[in-house]
Amino acid sequence: MRSGTSIAFVLIRLPRGERPSHEQFADALNEDRQRLHLPPSNGAIEFLTAGPYAIIVDGQELDEYVAWER
Numbered sequence: 001m002r003s004g005t006s007i008a009f010v011l012i013r014l015p016r017g018e019r020p021s022h023e024q025f026a027d028a029l030n031e032d033r034q035r036l037h038l039p040p041s042n043g044a045i046e047f048l049t050a051g052p053y054a055i056i057v058d059g060q061e062l063d064e065y066v067a068w069e070r
Contacts, residue, residue: 008032009068016054016061025049025067046070 010028012020020028026045033040048070052063 007038007069008036010066012065012067013055013057013062014065016063018063019052020065025065029067029069
């Protein structure tokens with residue numbers, strides 16, 4: 001078991017009221033692993049999420065979610 005820092009971390013923004021699916025979170029974390037030049041995960045990715053956080057970007061109302069590997 002790792003402690004301290006997470007291997008992969010993502011921020012997902014969607015139109016207000018939408019929620020990312022488990023697969024969207026997992027895909028985004030896998031993409032982050034690729035950007036970090038890490039090997040693919042072995043099996044199911046365990047992750048935690050936070051959000052939604054209501055934000056406005058360029059006048060567009062969005063919900064922001066954060067996910068990180070455990």
